[in-house]
Amino acid sequence: EAEVAQSPRYKITEKSQAVAFWCDPISGHATLYWYRQILGQGPELLVQFQDESVVDDSQLPKDRFSAERLKGVDSTLKIQPAELGDSAMYLCASSFLGDTQYFGPGTRLTVL
Amino acid sequence: AQKVTQAQTEISVVEKEDVTLDCVYETRDTTYYLFWYKQPPSGELVFLIRRNSFDEQNEISGRYSWNFQKSTSSFNFTITASQVVDSAVYFCALSEEWNTGKLIFGQGTTLQVKP
Numbered sequence: 139e140a141e142v143a144q145s146p147r148y149k150i151t152e153k154s155q156a157v158a159f160w161c162d163p164i165s166g167h168a169t170l171y172w173y174r175q176i177l178g179q180g181p182e183l184l185v186q187f188q189d190e191s192v193v194d195d196s197q198l199p200k201d202r203f204s205a206e207r208l209k210g211v212d213s214t215l216k217i218q219p220a221e222l223g224d225s226a227m228y229l230c231a232s233s234f235l236g237d238t239q240y241f242g243p244g245t246r247l248t249v250l
Numbered sequence: 251a252q253k254v255t256q257a258q259t260e261i262s263v264v265e266k267e268d269v270t271l272d273c274v275y276e277t278r279d280t281t282y283y284l285f286w287y288k289q290p291p292s293g294e295l296v297f298l299i300r301r302n303s304f305d306e307q308n309e310i311s312g313r314y315s316w317n318f319q320k321s322t323s324s325f326n327f328t329i330t331a332s333q334v335v336d337s338a339v340y341f342c343a344l345s346e347e348w349n350t351g352k353l354i355f356g357q358g359t360t361l362q363v364k365p
Contacts, residue, residue, distance in 0.1 A: 169351060180254075180341055180355030181295070194352060227293055236351035238285070241295035 140164040142242035144230050150248045156218035159245045163211070163232030169193075171239060172205060172215050175227040184228075187213060217247075225249045252277045254344050256356035263332055264364050271327040271359045273342030279303075284318065284325045285343040285353065295341070301325065332363045 143162040151157050163170050168189050173181035184203065186194040189210040198205065202221070207213040217224055227246050231239040253276040263269045275284065286298040299309065301318050309316050313330045329336055339360050343353040 180357050183352050238300050243294045
């Protein structure tokens with residue numbers, strides 16, 4: 139069964155350091171999403187790609203967050219510098235032409 | 251503006267009891283999609299169901315059933331004969347635009363099923 143892959147699963151970093159998360163969507167899924175889930179809350183969209191183009195990054199804190207999907211397949215989300223408030227679960231999802239989104243296992247980030 | 255409300259923060263039941271998770275949504279669009287996802291302790295969101303705004307038929311899948319009522323803007327989820335493995339956080343979500351698919355999630359309901 140095809141799955142969305144994410145790495146690392148867990149990341150502990152100190153504030154002001156740079157961190158990066160990787161996501162590999164289900165093969166053939168042109169749409170890729172990054173969500174952030176703060177403990178006790180529902181996920182919120184950070185950025186959405188259609189192939190290599192950004193469709194929606196209105197909620198991405200662009201002063202410290204960046205995302206890319208250079209070849210329209212896998213994607214990287216970066217935070218630099220990390221802040222204490224960035225501690226959360228970062229979830230990647232993919233879909234075929236905007237259909238149902240399937241999620242990866244997530245990366246749990248802890249900023250000390 | 252779009253919004254999803256899951257008023258039940260936590261529910262605790264004993265195994266084999268039936269349980270209903272409530273979901274109320276707000277949208278101005280006539281075309282939208284509603285979803286339920288399950289999040290076990292491992293953290294991954296598992297897709298359960300997708301329903302479009304033009305299909306109000308209730309759906310049953312094994313012990314799971316969903317009741318969609320446009321008149322009350324609700325999309326409730328019932329687990330029949332609950333099991334310990336059903337313990338998880340359940341999220342209801344709304345998607346308004348087919349071509350972007352952005353999901354608006356509720357706050358989630360934590361279900362604990364005790365043996």
